[in-house]
Amino acid sequence: EVQLVESGGGLVQPGGSLRLSCAVSGFTFSSHWMSWVRQAPGKGLEWVANIRQDGGEKNYVDSVEGRFTISRDDAKNSLYLQMNSLRAEDTAVYYCARALVMGPTNRNFDLWGRGTLVTVSS
Amino acid sequence: SYELTQPPSVSVSPGQTASITCSGDKLGDKYACWYQQRPGQSPVLVIYQDNKRPSGIPERFSASNSGNTATLTISGTQAMDEADYYCQAWDSSTAIFGGGTKLTVL
Numbered sequence: 001e002v003q004l005v006e007s008g009g010g011l012v013q014p015g016g017s018l019r020l021s022c023a024v025s026g027f028t029f030s031s032h033w034m035s036w037v038r039q040a041p042g043k044g045l046e047w048v049a050n051i052r053q054d055g056g057e058k059n060y061v062d063s064v065e066g067r068f069t070i071s072r073d074d075a076k077n078s079l080y081l082q083m084n085s086l087r088a089e090d091t092a093v094y095y096c097a098r099a100l101v102m103g104p105t106n107r108n109f110d111l112w113g114r115g116t117l118v119t120v121s122s
Numbered sequence: 123s124y125e126l127t128q129p130p131s132v133s134v135s136p137g138q139t140a141s142i143t144c145s146g147d148k149l150g151d152k153y154a155c156w157y158q159q160r161p162g163q164s165p166v167l168v169i170y171q172d173n174k175r176p177s178g179i180p181e182r183f184s185a186s187n188s189g190n191t192a193t194l195t196i197s198g199t200q201a202m203d204e205a206d207y208y209c210q211a212w213d214s215s216t217a218i219f220g221g222g223t224k225l226t227v228l
Contacts, residue, residue, distance in 0.1 A: 035217070037217075037219075044206075044208060044219060044220070044221050044222040045157070045159075045165065045208050045210075046219060047217035047218070047219060050215075050217070057215075059215040061216065062123075095164060095165070100170070102171065103153075105152055105153055105211075105212045106153045106171055106212075107153075107212055107217070108155040108167055108170040109157070109165070109167060109210075109217075110167050110170070110176065112164040112165055112166070113164065
């Protein structure tokens with residue numbers, strides 16, 4: 001069964017750090033781009049970051065550039081998001097998603113986890 | 123920065139056709155996809171590459187993309203189709219989502 005299971009969310013104070021994990025099973029993790037997408041309470045979806053199969057290319061939304069780091073461990077079939085200098089506006093459910101790439105601009109998120117809630121508050 | 127604009131809400135009667143638009147500068151030159159998100163659930167891909175349906179998505183879901191507008195069409199709308207719908211495209215290496223449209227089946 002194909003599964004993406006996020007963990008690591010919780011309550012953290014502004015300025016604090018948190019590391020999210022996404023455990024993948026049911027497909028060849030090392031063959032796929034992977035992404036993090038977040039959704040603030042009652043709001044829409046926002047792409048956060050993605051990482052290429054070999055980890056050699058990483059991209060971030062401007063609002064997290066320099067604060068968040070995406071990484072992967074193919075041996076553990078796991079995706080990570082290290083979040084530093086957290087702000088109240090980072091409060092959201094964070095989803096791990098598989099990115100199906102069919103061309104340079106022909107990509108979509110075809111598999112999603114259930115998400116993990118990050119709350120940044122004092 | 124690139125933006126995608128969707129209407130906040132669309133209403134439809136059961137059995138009728140619902141259309142949800144997504145507007146962006148020269149969106150037709152990009153590939154658009156659509157996600158359905160039911161309350162309390164994760165998003166599900168319903169359309170990719172402008173007009174293709176993933177396995178398991180009912181035939182009543184269709185879409186087009188031309189000019190500045192992509193359109194998701196749901197024919198014979200059912201109560202189970204009530205959800206939030208998001209369009210999405212890529213601008214350079216950045217994924218852009220529309221603001222989402224709440225589809226209400228009255």
